[in-house]
Amino acid sequence: MRDHLHLFMFLFCFSTGCIVSDVDHTIDITGYTGASVVLPCSCPDSQSTDTTFTWEFQRGNRWIQVSEDEKYSGRLVLFNEHSPTNLSLLISDLRINDQGYYKCTTQTNSVTFVELKVKGCDLVKYSRTLVVTGYSGESVVLLCSCSELLAKPQQIKWVYFINNEYEEIYPNEQIENFKNRVKLLNPNTPGDLSLHISALTSKDQGHYQCVSSQQVNSFSLKVLHDEATHQTSHQTQDFTTSQLLPTPQPYTSQRSRNNKKVTADDVELKRENNQDDVMYSAVVHVKAASTPAHDVPAEHTEYASINIKR
Secondary structure, three states, rough: HHHHHHOOOOOOOOOOOOOOOOOOEEEEEEEEEEOOEEOOOOOOOOOOOOOEEEEEEEEEEOOOEEHHHHHHHHOOEEEOOOOEEEEEEEEEEHHHHEEEEOOOEEOOOOOEEEEEEEEEOOOOOOOOOEEEOOOOOOOOEEEOEEEEOOOOOHHHHEEEEEEEEEEEEEOOOOOOOOOOOEOOOOOOOEEEEOEEEEEOOOHHHHHEEOOOOOEEEEEEEEEEEOOHHHHHHEEEEHHHOOOOOOOOOOOOOOEOOOEEEEEEEEEEEEEEOOOOOEOOOOEEEEEEOOOHHHHOOOOOEOOOOOOEEE
8 A cells, every 4th residue: 555655646744725836937957868867846845745746747739747757767766754854856877868857846836847968978089999908817897987986877788799790798708718707897887887807818809899789999908928928018118109229139248358348249338537336227128029139039038237356
């Protein structure tokens, strides 16, 4: 019986009339998809009773009671049971089609108008496929988000390209290799759709897509395999963005009789100010473009600090 009373066209009775607040202008309210919003309506007179009120929304030229439309089923809450003069309406799990004009009307034909605007999820778009580098055994994050972080998309899924087609890996893990290794980075932020992949392996390398409704962001993931490669990648990227440098060769040192200089494959390190101890530091991690001179079979070359004592 209690449930039927709540659903009965949102009609509530009091003993005296209610003149609702904000009758002279339309109240603007903004909500976000997936969230809740309160449409305000109240009686300023705390003694107001014997009033019937309704909430309606506009569809074309008609006003329809919200309780009579199936789309609001299970999403409406009124506050007047615990606060008789509070006639406000809460709508949960907002959708884009909830946007529009609403009105709260009392028995005395006093009316409050509310315009509800609902912001949905539009992906922050990238102009091209993003290339992301991860490292074997570690984790990686593929960044994807709504322009409104408070907006929850009506649909979100992550897919991976395999066997000439995209298959879903979140929220439905259709590929065995990804089970128990993928999750959203910030599940408590509705508009953050970034994907966290843990325990990377070479099998994870490839193409991914973040899909929200009809919007798509694409990613290319590269997986490297060891710490040395990790350091090499960062150093190489720094040099590439600043300037092009010749590929360093393996370090060899030679001390001349007069102790004036040390040569390292045409790199001259000069002593200064006749100091007894001289420290030279040149630490570089790069990936060699070709086999280094002197037939040293090194894929990566490291230049360490050099102490020269008199």
